[in-house]
Amino acid sequence: MSQLQSQTWHHAIAAQNLAELFQSRTDPSHVFAACDDGRVFTYGQFWTLAGRFASALKNTGAKPGDRIAVQVDKSIEALTLFWACVRGGFVFLPLNTAYTRWEVTYFLEDSGAKLFICTPARETEMGGLAQLLTLDDGGGGSLMAVDHPWTEDIQSDWDDLAAILYTSGTTGRSKGAMLTHGNLASNALALIDIWQFTPRDVLLHALPVHHTHGLFVGMNTIALSGGQLIFHRKFNADAVMKDLPRATCMMGVPTFYTRLLQHADVTRETTRHIRVFISGSAPLLAETHRAFEDKTGHAILERYGMTETNMIASNPFDGARRAGTVGFPLPHVSVRITDPATGASLPDGTDGMIEVKGPNLFQAYWNKPDKTAEDIRADGFFITGDLGRIDAEGYLIISGRAKDLIITGGFNVYPKEIEEVLDTLLGVTESAVIGLPHDDFGEAVTAVVATSQTLDEAKLIAALKTQLGAFKVPKRVLFVAELPRNAMGKVQKAELRRIHASLYRPV
Ligand code: AMP
Numbered sequence: 001m002s003q004l005q006s007q008t009w010h011h012a013i014a015a016q017n018l019a020e021l022f023q024s025r026t027d028p029s030h031v032f033a034a035c036d037d038g039r040v041f042t043y044g045q046f047w048t049l050a051g052r053f054a055s056a057l058k059n060t061g062a063k064p065g066d067r068i069a070v071q072v073d074k075s076i077e078a079l080t081l082f083w084a085c086v087r088g089g090f091v092f093l094p095l096n097t098a099y100t101r102w103e104v105t106y107f108l109e110d111s112g113a114k115l116f117i118c119t120p121a122r123e124t125e126m127g128g129l130a131q132l133l134t135l136d137d138g139g140g141g142s143l144m145a146v147d148h149p150w151t152e153d154i155q156s157d158w159d160d161l162a163a164i165l166y167t168s169g170t171t172g173r174s175k176g177a178m179l180t181h182g183n184l185a186s187n188a189l190a191l192i193d194i195w196q197f198t199p200r201d202v203l204l205h206a207l208p209v210h211h212t213h214g215l216f217v218g219m220n221t222i223a224l225s226g227g228q229l230i231f232h233r234k235f236n237a238d239a240v241m242k243d244l245p246r247a248t249c250m251m252g253v254p255t256f257y258t259r260l261l262q263h264a265d266v267t268r269e270t271t272r273h274i275r276v277f278i279s280g281s282a283p284l285l286a287e288t289h290r291a292f293e294d295k296t297g298h299a300i301l302e303r304y305g306m307t308e309t310n311m312i313a314s315n316p317f318d319g320a321r322r323a324g325t326v327g328f329p330l331p332h333v334s335v336r337i338t339d340p341a342t343g344a345s346l347p348d349g350t351d352g353m354i355e356v357k358g359p360n361l362f363q364a365y366w367n368k369p370d371k372t373a374e375d376i377r378a379d380g381f382f383i384t385g386d387l388g389r390i391d392a393e394g395y396l397i398i399s400g401r402a403k404d405l406i407i408t409g410g411f412n413v414y415p416k417e418i419e420e421v422l423d424t425l426l427g428v429t430e431s432a433v434i435g436l437p438h439d440d441f442g443e444a445v446t447a448v449v450a451t452s453q454t455l456d457e458a459k460l461i462a463a464l465k466t467q468l469g470a471f472k473v474p475k476r477v478l479f480v481a482e483l484p485r486n487a488m489g490k491v492q493k494a495e496l497r498r499i500h501a502s503l504y505r506p507v
Helices: 018-025 043-059 076-088 101-111 181-194 212-223 237-246 254-261 286-296 369-375 415-422 457-465 493-499
Strands: 031-035 040-042 067-071 091-094 115-118 131-134 161-166 176-180 202-205 228-231 249-252 276-279 301-306 310-314 334-338 352-357 382-390 396-401 406-408 411-413 430-438 442-450 476-480
Touching (some): 031 043, 040 043, 076 091, 181 310, 212 301, 212 310, 396 415, 406 430, 415 457
Parallel strands (some): 442 476
Antiparallel strands (some): 031 040, 334 352, 352 382, 406 411
16 A cells, blocks of 8 residues: 555645635635626635625524535525535535425435525425525525624534535435535545646636536635636536636536537637646547547546545546546545445456445435445445446446446346447437336347437347347337436436336337
């Protein structure tokens, strides 16, 4: 074990919690965020507003450890609420604005939230669910009306909870991943280190902030390196291209990059000032990686993480950024590949379950000890549910989700393998392979292909037969204009399975 691996991640840090770390690493006079609505916040103004919000939360009767559920539009104030929770010892619980009252009811009940902050526009709809305050994306709402002085930050320590993030869960109900000050700080510092962030960095931020990517990867790498955000409330390719010359880096989901590729202004010249383009949250197609490099000269840096673990692995900043891989484990993070059935470690080069351990790992699922015990092994490794392998040079390659595995007539079929072949065929923009209920096979391999052309199903199947074993060849290929994706750009296979559930078993 290297000296770095054997030391705790915070051995050289004087700060005892996120609030102290923030203050030790930021300059109050430096600009923290320049927003697309023209507003500019220095670090000093941002921190004062966080104190003001902390006192407003305390004024409602909230005590350290209480959960503060927040379902508001993206704004600097939404980010401020996280730091208000950090300063007041509260637990930040962000929710996607797409959730309905019915869904919100589950999150509030499951978490036992003390307070719910929603947009003024939904105040009536959300009435009666919990103690309510409102906040809009321009600095309006009942939260802003409360202005009590904030005297002193709560002295949290690294093991105290800072946030609960509910997993985006494509099956079953979401689980609340409990994240501590230490989980978030260790991960942000590891990313700042490997991606070489400094106070001179300016990050173009166009990601949602209810999710780990925009919230913790995007905000914390900047806030804890003392750099600046160019803050866009939504991703819009024109707006991005207008502001890109002022930025030094951008983070995005793969869809951002496929959209930018279609934009006429994306050239070597317009991206010359960018230090690094980073991608994550969903697989970046090797083809997108190559096309972007051809057009701009930048090899997109792909990384891998999840709500429960923060970031796990990243391609190198210096060194080869390999398309189709997610690089190496972060400092202090261990990754191993195991047999999904027995849990035994597998040698490099073999596909299996990706397991992770380190200071990045969440503590438990809120109020779900059984689920926690199912997913975290006795030796502290978390079973991610992602399948993958480590190649000869140590790069991690993700080969799919365990729950996407198709079992057809007793054979295991990994959708990714078929998707990769399908994606090379003429006219196929993208594909998703799923298993659908079938009387004979249990599950029948089925492909859904996104295309802008009129393709011949029989010809595609014949082409696949020349490359794949018969049991892997889809029984049917369905055509769509676009695959369904969630806000983070992930293809929603559960949705495809639901829509086509009766394809082989008409009801
Ligand atoms: P979430 O908890 O919403 O962030 O989703 C985490 C999941 O996104 C992971 O378990 C992976 O399945 C997927 N994911 C994240 N980053 C990548 C990546 N670079 N390549 C492939 N899948 C990814």
